[in-house]
Amino acid sequence: MKKAIILRTVILVAILSILIPIGLNYILNQETPCKITVVGEGKDWLSFYGSYIGGVLTSLISFTILLFTINHNKNSQQIILQEQSLSQLKHDLATRISQLNFSRIGIVSLVLIDTERCKEENLKLDDFHQELTREFNAFNLVYENSRDHHISTFMRAYTLCVQQLFEDITTMTELIAKLPAHVPTIQAKAMQEAIEIYDLTYRGIMAPNPPEEQRMRIAEYRYKLKSIPLREKIIQDINTLINNLNSHKNNFTNPVFTAAQEWINAEQEKLNNLRA
Incomplete structure (x- = not known):
């Protein structure tokens, strides 16, 4: 009263x-x-x-x-309840905004020459996807039907950002999964020379049959050399995605931060009115 x-x-x-x-x-x-x-x-x-x-x-x-x-x-x-609510809201929003990190998707670019580490980063991206899904579903369950202007504005921006992260994570994991193993230049040159010697030695009507072990090794060399152009194409696609991550951050994460700040300001104003 x-x-x-x-x-x-x-x-x-x-x-x-x-x-x-x-x-x-x-x-x-x-x-x-x-x-x-x-x-x-x-x-x-x-x-x-x-x-x-x-x-x-x-x-x-x-x-x-x-x-x-x-x-x-x-x-x-x-006042006490509003202070507690505001403090919890700041914590929840900070936690979720900190998760909207497009840079985590691009970390894999640092280990492209290491096949095993690429696999590890791919697993980390899967964990990142699950973490985003879990936190988004929990937050959405509480606020999805809210008619408050600031809450609905935040949820729209938050949903769009998470959807873009899902898309980028999926694209990156698919590219990494298809990425052939790295073949160093010196090793590729040695493989090519071994193939040429093999062809000169074992091709022709009168040529002897190659040992099975050598035949299998040359087949592996041919496969690895053929995979080099595919690897270069996939790396090009990965770099294109990485270059787009910064614009995705500006277009999706920044609006979430702005909407969160407006929501916090509105709750702070309610607290100030109670204290007046």
């Missing part, structure tokens, strides 16, 4: 408490069908009114103090 409402209520009650007995006294002093007579002299009534008004004022003061105390306690409780 606002202070102004309390004061208006108390003043109204005070006025009525004083006027009602005066009005009754006037009515009782008139000629009535019941022939009601008022007992007592004027000084007695004057003494009564003095005591009555004093009692009324004392009661009103006590009543006013009680109302202000109740209002203060209620307002203090609301």
